[in-house]
Amino acid sequence: MTTLADTNDMARRPATMKEVAALAGVSIKTVSRVINQEPGVSPELAERVNNAVRLLDYRHNTTASNLRRADQRTATIGLLLDDVANPFSSALHRAIEDVARQHDTLVFAGSSDDDASREEKMALTLASRRVDGLIVVPTSQSRSGLLHIKRLERPIVFVDRPAIFHDADSVTVDNRAGACTAICHMAAYGHRRIAFLGDLGTLWTAAERYLGYVEGLATAGLQLDQRLVHQNLRSIAAAEQATLGLLAEQQPPTALFTGQNLITIGAIHALQSRGLQHRIAVVGFDDFLLADLLDPRVSVIAQQPATLGRVAAELLFARLDGDRASAHHIVVPTQLIPRGSGEIPAP
């Protein structure tokens, strides 16, 4: 009777090394050696240990193991994203996961929703969990919260926006060059009135894209006309309204540069509702699934979120492997994908 109960209990609670050692008739240290594939255990003992492991369905307890380990590593990293469900973020996530897997490391991902206090809270939680390092898409107003990790001397890599600590690595997109390219591209098709529709100007990426727009106009020898600039567009609806406003002006633009996906979509909505989608050129920043299903197919400046994520993760693991060089700031180029909407010539 008691035996039965005990058996049940053993099944319920994961077996420990101690129990394996007892069953195999060896010391716990020998079990540890076998489990960790350390050399210097006689085949016979190893065999006995392995049998006990199978019998008890022993699972190595990584948590306890890490506690005692010399390097104090937990083989986990933290990933602070804007929103794990957003396509850009999740593409980053996937690329990072793949690199982490090669390093036998697990990833804690979380969504800050671009809220600095949430970001701070999550950073604290991750610090408590002693993650080995952090990859962060910082919020627009990241504060000292991330210092909690930094003080733990864990490396941090910033992605998509510049590092908020001077000594941290960063991986960003060349937003400015991308936007500049878009403008020059449309100018080459004869456009002289190219509108800018952008996100919140306080967002670093949005600001950079605006600078690229200005730069592009200058390169193409065009005048900057503030009446063609609409910033702080935060939704499809807002972008649609802004576009409709532009189209209703006396001198409407003949081309649009849209600084972000939702804005591109809103602008296209507006063009379609006015039947102008084949007459006004559009280049959007950031690619989206189905961009080549619309009519006309949408030309975009594509980012490479997977590259961004991979590079960021590689930087982080390099630090974990002892890289002590000064901060790396890597800029990943964009790519113009002409599909039709950006190649509509000026009237």
Place this chain on the structure above:
Amino acid sequence: MTTLADTNDMARRPATMKEVAALAGVSIKTVSRVINQEPGVSPELAERVNNAVRLLDYRHNTTASNLRRADQRTATIGLLLDDVANPFSSALHRAIEDVARQHDTLVFAGSSDDDASREEKMALTLASRRVDGLIVVPTSQSRSGLLHIKRLERPIVFVDRPAIFHDADSVTVDNRAGACTAICHMAAYGHRRIAFLGDLGTLWTAAERYLGYVEGLATAGLQLDQRLVHQNLRSIAAAEQATLGLLAEQQPPTALFTGQNLITIGAIHALQSRGLQHRIAVVGFDDFLLADLLDPRVSVIAQQPATLGRVAAELLFARLDGDRASAHHIVVPTQLIPRGSGEIPAP
């Protein structure tokens, strides 16, 4: 000199409770009480401890804490998805993250790529990490791998596909009813030749949708014609080819039911290339961003991944809170969203 070096060392290595205790001049247990907000510490001592905590920038070590804790909980759960970057998966992920946050629990997410051996390996890793529970979108051929978690007596909740253990909870979509609805919907617009374009027939969801298609035909009093059925479509290109094939037949379909996003897109590509997008009806399974930007706007059977994720997480935490009821099998309904393409009448 030595002092300076020591200071640096203390900054490098996170402070321990012992160090806090020493600085505050109290026992380590008192520090523990303060940190864990346990009652019965005099305000004066608590104050001293808190000062020391601030001074040393102490971070509670959750890992070590959990090791000794009575309930043996790690306040982490594992999430095995097909691919964290896929919109359906990432929507699930986000919903689960939100529930987990309410329970002060962190989420380890990973991508199985529908590969059973990867899934098994990840399950093992998570078992070693002693996650409190698991939420899994099982691969098409999930094997015993997940038993590793089960043997640890950690609860498992299956999502999107039925449970592979009889005693585990599951949350699935009512694929069959959704598909059935789509067929009846188009039949109501006079269609009698409705084609089925589906994913790999071995996928549970694809099979269910096919059954719903058959059921829908029967309900509408239509004959099942195998020449209108194309299964095992695994890419946009394959779906496009299959659709072109259908359109080239002597008696082409007047309506299409597409069993999955990529297939819907491929079919639309094909229709557009033949200029038939306004003459042949389409209802797709699963909603996608921009479905209402296409011309015509695409009618869909929408799933509710966020609901799925939330419910799954709630089930899991209920188990963790002691729910010992027999397995719950929750089926989440779908929703028909008519946007235009599904309401094109039969010629």
Place this chain on the structure above:
DNA sequence: TTGAAAGCGATACCAG
């Protein structure tokens, strides 16, 4: 209200 001692599950170090 406070603290000393034991222990969680595993590794490190050093002796046999």
Place this chain on the structure above:
DNA sequence: CTGGTATCGCTTTCAA
């Protein structure tokens, strides 16, 4: 090659 003992950072138990 093998094992005893101290220890990782914290919680538990129990005595003061």
